[in-house]
Amino acid sequence: MVRCWKRSENRLEEAQCSPHKAFWLSLSASLLLVVIALGLSGRLGVPQPLSSPLQIVRITVPDQTGILINQSAVVDQKNDLVTFSVTSPANQTSTVLFDMKHQGLICYKPVDQDSCFLREMEQSDYDNVNSLLHEPTHKQFQLSGNETRRQTEFLGVLAASQVNVSSLEEPLQALCQDRSVHWTRRAEKQRLVYFCIDICFPSNICVSVCFYYLPE
Numbered sequence: 001m002v003r004c005w006k007r008s009e010n011r012l013e014e015a016q017c018s019p020h021k022a023f024w025l026s027l028s029a030s031l032l033l034v035v036i037a038l039g040l041s042g043r044l045g046v047p048q049p050l051s052s053p054l055q056i057v058r059i060t061v062p063d064q065t066g067i068l069i070n071q072s073a074v075v076d077q078k079n080d081l082v083t084f085s086v087t088s089p090a091n092q093t094s095t096v097l098f099d100m101k102h103q104g105l106i107c108y109k110p111v112d113q114d115s116c117f118l119r120e121m122e123q124s125d126y127d128n129v130n131s132l133l134h135e136p137t138h139k140q141f142q143l144s145g146n147e148t149r150r151q152t153e154f155l156g157v158l159a160a161s162q163v164n165v166s167s168l169e170e171p172l173q174a175l176c177q178d179r180s181v182h183w184t185r186r187a188e189k190q191r192l193v194y195f196c197i198d199i200c201f202p203s204n205i206c207v208s209v210c211f212y213y214l215p216e
Contacts, residue, residue, distance in 0.1 A: 156187035
């Protein structure tokens with residue numbers, strides 16, 4: 001029952017409301033509650049869905065001598081980027097960036113060199129990187145030495161093929177802003193190899209990428 005009040009001889013007395021008047025009082029009260037609720041939501045703001053954070057995936061695999069090697073990969077699913085941090089037995093860390101969004105490039109940044117090296121991605125590279133991009137629920141992979149397939153790639157570097165860093169997309173610019181950048185191409189195995197970078201993927205594939213400089 002909705003209560004009403006009437007004035008009688010300078011006093012307020014409780015009285016029975018008519019159904020029509022009770023309806024309008026109830027409606028007014030409901031509208032007031034709605035206005036207050038909208039005001040609070042406007043002041044506090046409507047929560048926005050959080051964007052997906054970058055994911056760090058850790059990969060542990062024994063090398064050919066049985067020593068465990070730890071690698072980490074920062075996975076950016078929104079921008080189709082995977083950035084590997086590869087630590088050598090000498091405790092030096094190199095960086096390898098797989099950029100699937102911008103022309104499909106791989107950028108190698110060795111810790112003991114003053115240059116970065118570029119290569120176009122091939123189908124096998126896309127397959128390997130997709131094993132990370134499409135595994136959002138896994139944070140750590142322990143690879144078995146007996147089941148891991150190992151392969152070696154040889155890349156030749158032409159010193160005259162220097163790239164203007166400003167012509168590269170932002171992720172590559174940020175990685176190599178303090179270095180010269182050179183294109184590489186797949187080449188036959190040579191006797192003199194300057195350095196190698198080993199990269200392992202959750203698909204039980206480890207690739208040893210070895211660089212050497214081609215004649216001018």
